[in-house]
Amino acid sequence: MVVVVVGAGPVGLMLASELSRSGVRPLVLEALPSPSLSLKANGVVGRSVPLLYERGLFPRRGPAPRFMYGGFPLDLRRLRDNPVYVQPVPQRELESLLASRAGVPVHRGHTVVALRPSSDRVLVSVEGPSGPYTxxxxxxxxxxxxxxxxRKAAGLGFPGVSDDRVVSRSAHVVLPLTFFRRRLRGPGGPYRPYLFHRTPQGVFSFARFGRGPHLVTTLEWDATVDETVPVTVDEVRQSLGRVLGRSVRFAAPAGPGPHVLRRSTARQNRLASSYASGRVLLAGDAAHVVAGFGGPLLNLGLLDAVDLASRLARDDVSGYDAARRPWAERVLASSAEQAALLSPGAETDARRAEFARYLALPEGLKRVADTIAGG
Ligand SMILES: Cc1cc2nc3c(=O)[nH]c(=O)nc-3n(C[C@H](O)[C@H](O)[C@H](O)COP(=O)(O)OP(=O)(O)OC[C@H]3O[C@@H](n4cnc5c(N)ncnc54)[C@H](O)[C@@H]3O)c2cc1C
Known part of the structure; x- marks a missing residue:
């Protein structure tokens, strides 16, 4: 059986290593000539984390004592059976760990350009460094x-919504240490790191991963942005000042990057119309994208890969879509719920007061923790 895995991001690499583990040697084709340097995830959150421990990728840790949801801090120690595991790891490092565990080479610089599916096989056209092949x-x-x-070659749709009401900005910066250690002060503060904070003007967070610079993120609703102007650290500083209600001084990080500096005006929430069309299957971001709060996407994609690998090894993928799509639907719903809980306005204040009462109940906290853990 020849299984072609298109893409050596975290999900393709997880799938390759799970297949190798089950005795199927996949062919992994990756368009990029070398691993991407772009800065994406800072960690994995959810039920995929214990699976990474079982496979020896990281030393085992217990579940997270605290997390967040919709701008509420969660004390998960209240739960008898806490399902929320968090593994901090830069995405590039995760990819490199998965690549060394994959057990098969990644063919870099090989771009899949077309598919010709039939009932019992798929002809895959590839542009490789030495020319085209099939x-x-x-x-x-x-x-x-x-x-x-x-997804497009298989004729699968990607319905959903693009939310252009929110402007999100993130930058690596150097915050004065006193801000970080003593908690950031401001009207309504002090504010703790690693949480989303909602103010009358928007939402912000600040965090530090490893020894790197601080990561500041802001969300502002219904703001106008000239997208032709490149984002700057100063723009992020001004945004934080508006959201916090007072100015904060910080510096751009010195030294070699890459450093995060981005602005996004269209948050995508989409789910493939099916995860399978005959012998063409989807996993990871190819199947679902979401403006994720709390980093749900790697978890979702890694668990797609684990599920699909076991089905491919049995040569029966018939139940894959039914098994995995409901989990993505749940993440999309929770993302919408969190966006609603974070949005400005008096109606949200009322909704948040109600949600706080729900979270105080053991079953409310458990439901939210299960949603974060995903599956
Ligand atoms: C700024 C940012 C921060 C994020 N933070 C988090 C976080 O903290 N936690 C979290 O869980 N998630 C986070 N995410 C989401 C996470 O990064 C993605 O969910 C993850 O990268 C998806 O992995 P993937 O393997 O499905 O796809 P990708 O990582 O997009 O990999 C796809 C691969 O396929 C290759 N490819 C594409 N087309 C072809 C072709 N035709 N032929 C061959 N190869 C091809 C690409 O080159 C690429 O290497 C973040 C994303 C961003 C952008």
């Missing part, structure tokens, strides 16, 4: 990210 595959799995060509 692979006769039993299955093709598109782990090729949000703009998935495999």
């Amino acid at each position: 692979v006769d595959a039993s299955y093709v799995v598109g782990c090729d990210g949000a703009h998935s060509m495999m």
Whole structure:
């Protein structure tokens, strides 16, 4: 059986290593000539984390004592069976760990350009460094990210919404240490790191991962932005000042990057119309994207990969879509709920007061913790 995995992001690499573990040697094709340097996830959150421990990727840790949801701090120690595991790790490092565990080479600089599916195989056209070639595959799995060509080639839709009401800005900065250690002060503060804070003007968070610079993020609703102007650290500083209600001095990090500096005006929430079309399957961002609060996407994608690998090893993928799509639907719903809980206005104040009462109940906290843990 020839399984072609398209894309060597975290999900494609997880799938490759799970397949190798089950005795199937996949062919992994990756368009990029070398691993991407772009800064994405800072960690994995949820039920995939214990699976990473079982596979020896990280030393085992217990569940997280605290987390957040919709701008509420959660004390998970209140739960008898806390399902929320958090593994801090930069995405690049996770990819490199998964690549060394994959047990098969990643063919870099090999771009899949077309698929010709039939009932018992898929012909895969590839542009490689030495020219074009074709692979006769039993299955093709598109782990090729949000703009998935495999999804389009298989004729699968990607319905959903693009939320353009919110402007999100993030930057790596150097905050004065006193702010970080003594908690950031401001009207309504002091504010703790690693949480989303809602103010009358918007939402902000600040955090530090490892020894790197601080990461400041702001969300502002219904703001106008000239997208032709590149984002600057000063723009992020001004945004934080508006959201916090007072100015904060910080510096751009010195030394070699890459450093985060981004602005986003359209948050995508989309789910593939199916995870499978015959012998073409989707996993990870190719199947679902969401303006994730609390980092749900890696968890979702890694668990897609674990589920799909066991089905491919049995040569029966018939239940894959039914098994995995409900989990993504749940993440989309929770993202919408969190966006609603974070949005400005008196109606949200009322909704938050109600939600706080719900979280105070053991079953409320458990439901939210289960949602964060995903599956
Ligand atoms: C700024 C940012 C911060 C994030 N933070 C978090 C977080 O903290 N926690 C979290 O869980 N998630 C986070 N995410 C989301 C997470 O990064 C993604 O969910 C994850 O990268 C998805 O992995 P993937 O393997 O499905 O797709 P990708 O990582 O997009 O990988 C797809 C791969 O396919 C390759 N490819 C594409 N087309 C082809 C082709 N035709 N042929 C061959 N190869 C192809 C691409 O080159 C790429 O390497 C963040 C995302 C961003 C952008």
